[in-house]
Amino acid sequence: MKSILLIEDDVAFSNMLKRFLEKHNYGVSISYGFEDAKAIILKDDFDLIFTDLRLPDGDGLELLEIVKQHKEKTPVILMTGYAEVSTAVKAMKQGAIDYISKPFNQDEVLHVINNALNSAPIVESKPKPTEKKESLSNSEFVTGISSTSKKLSEYIQLVGPTDMSVLITGESGTGKEVVAKSIHNISSRKNKPFVAVDCGAIPNEIAASEFFGHKKGSFTGAISDKKGHFESANFGTLFLDEVGNLSYENQIQLLRALQERRVKPIGSSEEIEVDIRLVTATNEDLLKAVEAGDFREDLYHRLNEFTIKIPNLSERKDDIIIFADYFLDKANVQLNKNVIGFTDEVLNIFHNYSWPGNLREFGNVVKRATLLTTGDFIEQSVLPAELKLGSSQGSTAVQSKNFSTKDNEKDLIIRALEQANNNKTHAAKLLNVTRKTLYNKIKEYGINL
Numbered sequence: 001m002k003s004i005l006l007i008e009d010d011v012a013f014s015n016m017l018k019r020f021l022e023k024h025n026y027g028v029s030i031s032y033g034f035e036d037a038k039a040i041i042l043k044d045d046f047d048l049i050f051t052d053l054r055l056p057d058g059d060g061l062e063l064l065e066i067v068k069q070h071k072e073k074t075p076v077i078l079m080t081g082y083a084e085v086s087t088a089v090k091a092m093k094q095g096a097i098d099y100i101s102k103p104f105n106q107d108e109v110l111h112v113i114n115n116a117l118n119s120a121p122i123v124e125s126k127p128k129p130t131e132k133k134e135s136l137s138n139s140e141f142v143t144g145i146s147s148t149s150k151k152l153s154e155y156i157q158l159v160g161p162t163d164m165s166v167l168i169t170g171e172s173g174t175g176k177e178v179v180a181k182s183i184h185n186i187s188s189r190k191n192k193p194f195v196a197v198d199c200g201a202i203p204n205e206i207a208a209s210e211f212f213g214h215k216k217g218s219f220t221g222a223i224s225d226k227k228g229h230f231e232s233a234n235f236g237t238l239f240l241d242e243v244g245n246l247s248y249e250n251q252i253q254l255l256r257a258l259q260e261r262r263v264k265p266i267g268s269s270e271e272i273e274v275d276i277r278l279v280t281a282t283n284e285d286l287l288k289a290v291e292a293g294d295f296r297e298d299l300y301h302r303l304n305e306f307t308i309k310i311p312n313l314s315e316r317k318d319d320i321i322i323f324a325d326y327f328l329d330k331a332n333v334q335l336n337k338n339v340i341g342f343t344d345e346v347l348n349i350f351h352n353y354s355w356p357g358n359l360r361e362f363g364n365v366v367k368r369a370t371l372l373t374t375g376d377f378i379e380q381s382v383l384p385a386e387l388k389l390g391s392s393q394g395s396t397a398v399q400s401k402n403f404s405t406k407d408n409e410k411d412l413i414i415r416a417l418e419q420a421n422n423n424k425t426h427a428a429k430l431l432n433v434t435r436k437t438l439y440n441k442i443k444e445y446g447i448n449l
């Protein structure tokens, strides 16, 4: 399979193109910016590099130069806008194998790529860029591109390799367990067990036996020896979800086990030494519970050597497209479907909805919509009603509604382009449409700035 590095900052467009090329048996890795692409190019080998001319933090011509210096034989195709064709010609003089002007259709892109690959010298395929893909599929953790997500990921990277106890806070469905798992995955304990326990689901009376285990016959119903979660997680990570639900008595037992690093199964006379890292999560304000006397302060400090707060999905709207694509990929695999992407209207609705159930709700919506979709793209007709209702109330929705009104659409585009100094990416953001839509509209109205 030929490998392509696609460098394009329009997330929706690049993911759609990726899926289309994958359907035609190419292996595609995506990079959304200059610096990231540069690092990938220097590290990995590809059969083809397909880059946008304009990137938020650099330009395609500079990338071309880097490829020519370090990976001389790798062909480079540039994607350009209308006004940029002369630059593209210049790029070809500098060694690009071809260029394609946006917007382009599917046949065109396949044609240019096939041509480039067939006329390019075959590159000895060294190990392909599997590392990144593997780490993504192994960890199932999507980082996101919003500033809040980047901060979250920085904290995980920072605290993950240490042995500190981490308290993860965040509303339901924000990804607390996923974060706990990624902390474990980058720690030195990664090859040891990760044991997740939902403290909200354990009845008080049996909590001690669940945590520390029991011996056969130690109480009615103890029909065999049972290993507790502490012992099961030995040398690994114990993740206690909804830790605020533990009774006061259970809190004391937990604190003692953590301090002494030893547990005694119920009915046993022997203590077992345990070496665990503790990661806990809660969606309530534990400090308030401490103040109210419902949660022990000493335990709180023991759990809270480092706190990570996960933002609500409504606070990381820049990640919507990334997560939409991630959930779509996942749903395609689970449901054995081959849906390519979302219509612009659907992305707008996703953007304007408040997502009270956070990423869990988002994943469910995309999965259900994938199941109901018979064509290539998810359309708004397969979305639940509450999403469309939420969307028409949002302020951004008013903007995009204006955008689709023929009368002032052209004016809006021109104003946005002027405001953005003709930077299409920026203008598309102002208009709340994808760059591809903007390019189509510019062509439709013959706008020439």
Ligand SMILES: Nc1ncnc2c1ncn2[C@@H]1O[C@H](COP(=O)(O)OP(=O)(O)OP(=O)(O)O)[C@@H](O)[C@H]1O
Pocket (backbone or CB within 6 Å): 140, 141, 142, 143, 170, 171, 172, 173, 174, 175, 176, 177, 178, 179, 241, 283, 359, 360, 363
């Ligand atoms: N960063 C992420 N990357 C990929 N998937 C994620 C991410 N964060 C959350 N998810 C997905 O969102 C859903 C909810 O995540 P998770 O169960 O970790 O949330 P939670 O905060 O622990 O929820 P609860 O409080 O209800 O227990 C899961 O399907 C998970 O796969």
